[in-house]
Amino acid sequence: MISPESLRQSKRLLSEARRPLLVTHVAPDGDAIGSLLSMGWVLLAQGKSPTLACQDAFPRRFAFLPGFEKVVQDPPPGPYDLLVTFDCSDLDRIGRIGQSIGRGLPLLNIDHHVTNTRFGTVDLVAEDAVSTTHILYHLIRHLPHPIDKRIATCLLTGLVTDTRGFRTANVTPEVFHIAVELMEIGAPLATITRNSLDRRPLAALRLWGAGLTRLQSADGVVWTTLPVSVQQTIGHDGYGDAGLANLLISAEEARVAVVFTEQPDGAVEVGFRAIPGFDVSHIALQLGGGGHALAAGCRIPGPLEAAQRRVLTLLWQDLASQKERTPPDDGRHPQPE
Template identity: 45%
Template sequence: MTLNASLLKQGAACGQEGVPPPPLLLSLLDSSHHILCVSHVSPDGDAVGSLLALGSILRAQGKRPTLALQDEVTSEFQFMPGAEKIIGPAEVAHSYDLIVCLDTSSIDRIGTVYIPEIHNQIPLVVIDHHVTNTLFGTDNWVDTGCAATCQMLVRLADALGVPLSEEIAFSLLTGLVTDTLCFRTANTDTNVLQAALRLVNAGASLEFVVRNTLDSRSLGLVRLWGVGLANVQMEEGIIWATLNAESRQRSGVEPHQSDGLANFLVTVREADISATFAQRFANNGQELIECSFRAKPGFNVSQVAYSFGGGGHPPAAGCTVSGSLQEVSARVVAALRELRRQSVDGDSG
C-alpha cells in the first residue's frame, strides 16, 4: 500500500471547516463492490454508529459491504439495528476491492481484522476526525473540525446522493450523541447541531438514543464505579481512579466500558483533568493498563495519550500502556501534571 502524497495535504487540512470527501475516495467507493469496513478496537458509539451507517449507505448503492471489528459490540450498543451482523477477525476474508477504516487514528488501532501481509495490497481509505490521526491510508479524509466521524458521514451520504433513511440517521445520531455527550462538549458547534437536526428530521429519536446510551448502564458498571470512587486521588488539578482486574472481572465490565467514570470525575469543580486506569491481562499474561483521560477547555490530553502510544482529542483521549497498575498510573499522572503545569504557565504568561 503506497500513500498518495498529493492526498496527504488533503488529510493535513483537517482543521478547516467542512473538509469535503476527497475525489479519490469518492472514485474508489464508486469503482468498488466488495468493501471491507472496519473501525477501532474497543468500539464506542461513534465507531459502531459510523460502521453501521456506512454499511447502509453502501448497500443503498448496490455495494456488498462487510462490517468487521476486532472486539465484540458491547451490550450498550447491541440495541442498534444491524449490530448483530458485524463479524469478527476469524470471518474476515483475504480479498476485497477496498477497505474503509472509520474513526481510527492509527493502523494498529484497527486490531486483528486488518492483516498487513494479507490486506496490504488493497486500497485503504481512512475517514476520521481525530487530531492525532497518522494519515495511514491510501487516501485520508480527516476533518478534526467535526465532533464525530458520524458527522462526516452525513456529508458523505450527501456527496454520494444517498438519502438519509431512518436507519442511517439512527446510527449517525448515536455516534454524534455519544462523542459529544449529548452536545455538551466544547466542539459542539452549529454544524454539529445542524447535522443532528437533519438526522432527527430523518426519523432518528434523540430521546431513544440518549436513553439507550448515555442514560443506560449495568448494575455491574455502577458497582465498579463505586470501587473507583472509593480510591479517588487528586493532586494539582488532576483527579484519577484505579480499577484492578479483579474488581472489573467481578463486575463483568470490560476495561474500556469504564470510560464513563472519567467523564464523571472531570465534573469535580477543583479538577481540570481526570483519568481512569483499568487493569487487564493479555492472553500471554502481560499486564496492560487501559488509560482514559478527560479535560476541561484549555487542556489537551491527547498530547499525553499520544506520547504513550494512544490518541484522541484535546478534551478526551486514551491509551493502553504495558506495566503494573501502580507504575503506569504514577508515570501517566506525572505526565498529566506536567501538561497541566505547562498549560497554566502558558496562560499566565
C-alpha cells in the same frame, strides 16, 4: 474543515469498490458503531457487498441500531477490493483484523481525531468535526443514495454520543442543523439518548463504585485505578473504565481526570479527560496512544503502580506549562474519545 479533494477521492474509492471491508476500532463506542453501520447501509443500497467488522463485540445497549446484528468479529478472508476504517487515529486501532486482512488494499481512513496519523490511501480526516458520523454526513450527501431513517439513526447516534448529548465545547449551530435534519428523516433522538448515554450494565455501576473508593486528587489531577482483581470480583467484562473518566472530570477540583485500568495481560489502559483550556492528546500520543485535546487514551506496560507513577509525573509536568491558558469559563464538558 473537510477537504473537497478528500471528499472527491473518497467518493471515487467507494464508487469503484464492489466488496469493501468496513472496520472500526476495538472497544467500540457510539460514534464508531454509528459510523460503521451508516456506511454499511449506504453501500448496500448501491448494490455493493460490504463486510462490516469489529474485533470486539458491540455493547448490547446499541442493539436498537439497524444493522447491529450484521457486524462480525472475525471477517472472512475475502477477497476484498477496499478497506475502510472509521474513527481510528491509527491503523493499530482495528486490532487483529488489520494484522490478517487488508494488506495491499486501497485504504480509506475516515476519522476526526487530532492525533490521526494519516495512514490511508485517502485520508478523510477533519479534526474540527464533532464525530466521525459528522464527517460521514457530508460524505454521504455526495453519494447517490439519500439518507433514509436507518442511516439517519446511525449518524445521529454518533453525534449524540461523541458530544455527550450536544454538551461539548465544539458543538456549533451546524451540528444542531444536521441533528434536526436527521430527526426529520426519522432518527429517534429520545431512544438514542436513553440507550447510548443513560443506560449501562449493573457491573459498570459497580465498577464506578470501586473506582470512586480508590479516588485520589492532587494539583488539579483526579485519578483512580481499577486493578484486574477488582474488575473480576465485580464481574465487569466490558471495555475500559465504563465511562468513569467522564464522571471524574465533573469534579470541581479537576483540570484533568485519569483512570488506570489494568488488563489481564498486565498492560494498563489509561483514559484521560480534561476541561477546556487543557490538552491531554499530546501526552497520550507521547505514550503511544491518541485522541482529542479533551479526551484521549493510551495503553502502556504495567505493572499498575509503575504505570500510574509514570503517567502522573509526565502529566503534572505538562499541566504546569498549560495552567495559564485555562479560560475563565471552562464549560466543564470534555469531548469523549
